[in-house]
Amino acid sequence: MTRALLVLALFATGIAFGASWSASTAQTRGRALRSTVVYPPQRIALRMDHSHPAHRALRCERCHEGATESEHARDLLWPREQSCNPCHAEQTARENADEARCGTCHVGTPIEGDDVGDGGSRNGFEVATSSVPTARLHFSHATHAREGVRCLDCHEGVTEATLATRSHLPTMRSCLRCHGGDGIGRHVEGAGTACDTCHLTRPDGRLRTRYPEGALLPPDWLHGMVHDRDFLVRHRWVAADAPETCASCHSERECADCHDGRVRPESVHPNDYLTTHATEAHRDTPRCASCHTTQRFCTECHARLGLSPMSAPGAVSGAPFHPPGFARAHGDDARRALTTCASCHSERDCTTCHGATGIGVGLSPHPPGFTSRCRDAFERNPRACVTCHGGDAERVVERCR
Amino acid sequence: MLPRARPAILAALALCVAFAMAARARAQTRSTEAPTRAAPVEDRSEWHLHADTRFVAYAVQSPRSPVALARRRLVQTAGFLQSLRLGDLRAPWTVRVVLELRLDQELGDVCARDGDERCLAETNVDSRRDFQALARITRLDLPEAYLELVPPELDARARIGRQILFDATGFLRLDGARLTTSPHRWVSVDAYGGLYAQEASFAGSDGYAIQGNLRFELPSELSEERAPFVMAPVRTWVIGGAVSFGDARVLRVDALAREARDEGGAVAMRRVGVVARSRPHETLGLRAQALWDPTDGTLVDAVGEIEGHTRRGIVRASARRSEPRFDLGSIWAFFDVVPTDVLSLGGLVRLGRATLVGAMHGRWTRFDDGASEDGPSEGSNDAVFDGGLELSLDLRDGARFVGVGGQLWAGSAGDTARVHLDLGRSVGPVDLYARGSVWHFDHPWQQALHGTSVATAVGASAVITEQVRLRTELEWMHNRVAGHRVRALASLTLRVWR
Numbered sequence: 001m002t003r004a005l006l007v008l009a010l011f012a013t014g015i016a017f018g019a020s021w022s023a024s025t026a027q028t029r030g031r032a033l034r035s036t037v038v039y040p041p042q043r044i045a046l047r048m049d050h051s052h053p054a055h056r057a058l059r060c061e062r063c064h065e066g067a068t069e070s071e072h073a074r075d076l077l078w079p080r081e082q083s084c085n086p087c088h089a090e091q092t093a094r095e096n097a098d099e100a101r102c103g104t105c106h107v108g109t110p111i112e113g114d115d116v117g118d119g120g121s122r123n124g125f126e127v128a129t130s131s132v133p134t135a136r137l138h139f140s141h142a143t144h145a146r147e148g149v150r151c152l153d154c155h156e157g158v159t160e161a162t163l164a165t166r167s168h169l170p171t172m173r174s175c176l177r178c179h180g181g182d183g184i185g186r187h188v189e190g191a192g193t194a195c196d197t198c199h200l201t202r203p204d205g206r207l208r209t210r211y212p213e214g215a216l217l218p219p220d221w222l223h224g225m226v227h228d229r230d231f232l233v234r235h236r237w238v239a240a241d242a243p244e245t246c247a248s249c250h251s252e253r254e255c256a257d258c259h260d261g262r263v264r265p266e267s268v269h270p271n272d273y274l275t276t277h278a279t280e281a282h283r284d285t286p287r288c289a290s291c292h293t294t295q296r297f298c299t300e301c302h303a304r305l306g307l308s309p310m311s312a313p314g315a316v317s318g319a320p321f322h323p324p325g326f327a328r329a330h331g332d333d334a335r336r337a338l339t340t341c342a343s344c345h346s347e348r349d350c351t352t353c354h355g356a357t358g359i360g361v362g363l364s365p366h367p368p369g370f371t372s373r374c375r376d377a378f379e380r381n382p383r384a385c386v387t388c389h390g391g392d393a394e395r396v397v398e399r400c401r
Numbered sequence: 402m403l404p405r406a407r408p409a410i411l412a413a414l415a416l417c418v419a420f421a422m423a424a425r426a427r428a429q430t431r432s433t434e435a436p437t438r439a440a441p442v443e444d445r446s447e448w449h450l451h452a453d454t455r456f457v458a459y460a461v462q463s464p465r466s467p468v469a470l471a472r473r474r475l476v477q478t479a480g481f482l483q484s485l486r487l488g489d490l491r492a493p494w495t496v497r498v499v500l501e502l503r504l505d506q507e508l509g510d511v512c513a514r515d516g517d518e519r520c521l522a523e524t525n526v527d528s529r530r531d532f533q534a535l536a537r538i539t540r541l542d543l544p545e546a547y548l549e550l551v552p553p554e555l556d557a558r559a560r561i562g563r564q565i566l567f568d569a570t571g572f573l574r575l576d577g578a579r580l581t582t583s584p585h586r587w588v589s590v591d592a593y594g595g596l597y598a599q600e601a602s603f604a605g606s607d608g609y610a611i612q613g614n615l616r617f618e619l620p621s622e623l624s625e626e627r628a629p630f631v632m633a634p635v636r637t638w639v640i641g642g643a644v645s646f647g648d649a650r651v652l653r654v655d656a657l658a659r660e661a662r663d664e665g666g667a668v669a670m671r672r673v674g675v676v677a678r679s680r681p682h683e684t685l686g687l688r689a690q691a692l693w694d695p696t697d698g699t700l701v702d703a704v705g706e707i708e709g710h711t712r713r714g715i716v717r718a719s720a721r722r723s724e725p726r727f728d729l730g731s732i733w734a735f736f737d738v739v740p741t742d743v744l745s746l747g748g749l750v751r752l753g754r755a756t757l758v759g760a761m762h763g764r765w766t767r768f769d770d771g772a773s774e775d776g777p778s779e780g781s782n783d784a785v786f787d788g789g790l791e792l793s794l795d796l797r798d799g800a801r802f803v804g805v806g807g808q809l810w811a812g813s814a815g816d817t818a819r820v821h822l823d824l825g826r827s828v829g830p831v832d833l834y835a836r837g838s839v840w841h842f843d844h845p846w847q848q849a850l851h852g853t854s855v856a857t858a859v860g861a862s863a864v865i866t867e868q869v870r871l872r873t874e875l876e877w878m879h880n881r882v883a884g885h886r887v888r889a890l891a892s893l894t895l896r897v898w899r
Binding site: 033036041181182184185203204210212213214220221224226228229230237239240241243252253255256259260263264266270271272274275276278279280282283284285286289290293294295296299301304305306307310312313314315316317319321322323326332334335336337338339342346347348350351354365366367368370373374376377380381382383384387388 | 449451455457461463464465466467468470474476478480482501511513528530544545565567568569571572586599609610611612613614615617628629630649650663667668669676678680683684686688690696697702704706708710714715717723725727729730731732733734735736737738739741747749751753754756758760764766768785787791793795797799800802806810814815817819821827829836838839840842843844845846847848850852854855856858864878879880882883886890892896898
C-alpha cells in the first residue's frame with residue numbers, strides 16, 4: 001500500500017507540474033486557437049487596422065483583389081500596393097522610403113544614412129519578410145462567392161480587428177454551418193459533406209493526417225470522436241455508429257492491425273503488460289475478449305509456460321497454481337469472469353466435477369430456472385448437453401419442463 | 402529451427418525488395434505535390450500496393466516454472482487494391498478488388514532453465530514431457546479478399562469474398578456476401594451471410610472467433626492424443642444484418658441481428674440488439690445499446706452514455722452491464738454466470754493546448770441469487786466492488802507531445818497503481834518518442850503475481866519517402882517475477898499507388 005501511495009504521489013506531482021506548464025503556455029499564446037496543422041503558424045510583418053473607419057467602409061474585394069475568383073487555398077490574396085495607393089500614395093513613394101512612411105504598413109528595421117549617390121545619404125527602411133504557409137485545405141473562394149457566402153460569414157470579427165491573423169480564418173464549426181449534416185451543423189443543398197470536400201487526401205483517397213506540425217485529429221464535438229485516451233475504449237461504439245466517418249482516415253486493414261495483430265500496441269498494453277495483465281484481465285475480461293479469443297490466445301502461452309492443466313509435464317513446476325481453499329471459493333470467480341477460467345482450463349477440467357455422475361461428480365453448474373429452458377438448449381445445440389451428460393443427455397432432457 | 406523458417410524469411414525479403422522497386426518506380430512517375438491532392442476523378446483505373454514487415458523480439462519467463470519463451474516473430478503483410486470506374490465518370494459504377502495476404506513466422510524457441518538450459522524447437526513431437534507443440538510456426542493467412550461494387554446511386558455497396566465487418570454485435574470475418582445501402586439519409590440497410598472465417602493458429606490473437614471451445618487444426622505432425630482438449634474445426638455459417646432508421650439529430654435507431662450455425666444446424670451463437678443515439682443539440686450526445694442472446698434472453702452487453710460539451714471540454718457519464726457468453730456448443734454457455742455493472746464518470750478539460758482527461762469508475766458484480774440449480778452456491782451472496790480513478794494530462798503543441806498520467810484501482814479484483822510519462826517530438830520526417838511507466842499491482846489471491854514493474858521505451862518512426870516508413874523501438878522492463886527484459890521492434894512499411 002505504501003508503494004501504491006508513493007506511485008499516486010508521483011502521479012499527482014506530474015499532473016500538477018503539467019497543468020501549470022499548460023496554463024502558462026495557454027496564456028502566452030492568447031485565447032484564439034486555430035489548428036496549427038490546418039493553418040500552419042504565420043509571420044505577418046505588416047501593420048494594418050481593419051477596424052479603422054476608412055477601411056471598414058470599403059468592400060473586402062476592393063483591397064483583396066481576385067478573392068472572389070480564387071480557386072485554391074494556396075492563392076495569396078493579400079492587398080497589393082496599388083490597392084493601398086489611392087489613400088496611401090505618399091507612404092508608398094519609393095523616393096521617401098523611411099520608417100515614418102514604410103512603417104505605416106510594414107514592420108521592419110530603419111536604416112540610417114543610406115547612400116543615395118553624389119556623396120549624399122538619407123535614412124532607409126528594410127521591410128521584414130512575411131511568411132504565410134498555405135492552409136492544408138481545398139478551398140475555392142470563387143465557389144463560395146458565387147453561392148452568396150459573404151466574406152464575414154467565414155472571417156468573423158475581422159472588421160473589429162487590427163491585423164487579420166489565423167484567428168480570423170474559418171473554423172470547422174463555421175464550415176459546417178453549410179457543410180454539416182448527420183446531427184452536426186446544417187446542410188445547404190449542393191454543399192459537400194464528405195471530409196475530403198475540404199481536407200487534403202492521400203493517394204488512396206483517405207485524409208492526409210500527418211503534417212510537420214503534428215497529426216490532424218477530429219475535434220472534440222464531432223460524433224464523439226475526440227481521440228483522447230478514453231477513445232481506446234469508446235472507439236468501438238463510434239466505429240459501429242459511423243464507420244464511414246472512420247473510413248475517411250482509416251482503412252479496415254488498420255482495424256486488423258490491432259485486433260488481429262501480432263505486435264502489441266503500446267497504447268492498449270502499456271508497460272510490462274506480460275507481467276501485469278493478470279490483474280487487468282481479472283478485472284475486465286469483456287475488454288480482453290474484444291481482441292482475444294480466450295481459448296485460443298491465452299491458453300497458448302499459459303500452456304507452454306506451465307501455468308495450465310494443458311501444460312506438458314515437463315513444463316509444470318509442480319506447485320499448485322491456485323491458493324489453498326480456492327476449490328471451494330472458485331464459484332464466485334467463475335460466475336463473474338468465466339473467461340479467465342477458460343484462459344487456462346478446457347471443458348474437461350470442468351466436467352471432472354460438474355459433469356453428470358459417471359462423467360464427473362454431478363455438481364450442477366446451471367443457473368436457477370435452467371430446467372425451464374433446457375429443452376430449447378438441447379434442441380438448438382445438443383453438444384454441450386452430451387459433453388456433461390453423455391448418452392443420458394436425451395433422457396435428462398425429458399426432465400426439462 | 403532456422404532451416405524450417407528460411408523459405409518464409411526469403412519470401413518476406415523478396416516481397417520487400419519487390420515493393421521497394423515498385424516504390425522507386427512510382428516515385429519517378431508521380432509529382433511530389435500529388436499526395437496532397439484529391440484523386441483525379443477522370444482516372445478510370447487506379448491501383449495501390451502496400452506491404453508491412455514487422456519483426457519483434459522479446460522473452461517471456463514463466464512466473465511459476467523454469468520455462469522461458471524466446472519470441473522472435475516476423476509478420477509480413479502484403480495488400481493490393483484495384484479500383485475501376487465504369488460508365489459515366491460523373492456518376493460512375495466503381496468496381497474494387499481488395500486482396501490482403503499475411504505471413505506469421507515464429508523464429509523463437511522454448512527453453513527450460515533449470516540448471517542445464519534445454520532449448521527445444523517449438524514443435525517437439527518426440528518428447529511427451531516437454532512443452533506443448535500446438536502453435537503453428539508458419540501461418541499464411543488471407544485476411545481479406547473481396548470484390549466490391551459501388552453503384553452511382555442509393556449510396557449502396559455490395560461485397561463478395563472474404564471480408565472483415567464490424568457492427569455493434571462485434572467483429573466478424575466472413576467468406577460470403579454483404580450488401581449495404583442507404584436509399585434515404587434516414588434509412589440504411591445492411592445484410593450479410595456466408596461462412597464464418599474463424600480459423601487461426603493456436604497462437605492466433607484474432608477476436609473474430611466465437612468465445613468457446615478450442616477448435617482448430619492441429620499441426621499435421623501432432624497426434625490428437627497429445628491435445629485431447631482440442632476439437633476439430635467445424636464449418637459455421639453466419640447470417641446477419643441491421644436496419645437503421647431516423648435522423649441522428651433527433652433519434653436514430655439501429656436494429657441488429659446475427660446468428661451462427663454449425664454444420665448440421667446446431668446454433669453456435671445468436672444475438673439481437675438495438676442501438677439508439679441522439680444528438681438533439683451540438684452540446685449533447687446520447688447513446689444506448691443493448692445486445693441480447695435470444696436463446697435465453699440474457700442481456701449480454703448493454704451500454705448507456707451521455708456526453709455533454711462545454712467550451713472547455715467534455716463531460717461523460719456511462720453505465721454498462723456485461724455478461725460473459727460462449728459458443729452454445731460449449732458447456733460454459735450453460736454455466737451460472739452473473740453480470741458485471743460498471744458506472745463511469747469522466748471527461749476532458751482543455752487547458753490551452755493541453756488536455757486533461759480523467760474518469761472515475763465504479764464496478765460491481767452482484768451475486769444476487771446465490772444459488773445454483775441444485776442448491777446454495779459455494780460462494781457468497783454479496784456484491785463485490787472495485788473502484789478506479791484515471792487521470793492524464795496530454796500536451797500537444799505542434800510537433801511536440803508530453804503526456805503524464807496514471808490510474809489507481811482498488812477492490813476485489815486486486816489493487817493497481819500506475820504512473821506514466823510519454824514524450825514525443827517530430828524532427829523533420831522523424832517522430833521520436835520515449836515512454837516510461839511504473840506499475841504497482843496486486844492479485845487478489847495469486848501472491849506470486851504482485852510487485853512493482855518499471856518499463857521504459859524509446860523509439861523512432863521515420864517517413865523515408867511518401868512510400869516508405871520505418872519504425873524501431875527498444876523497450877526495457879524490470880519486475881520481481883521476470884527480472885530484466887528487453888523487447889525490440891522493427892517495422893518497415895511500403896505503400897505504392899498508381
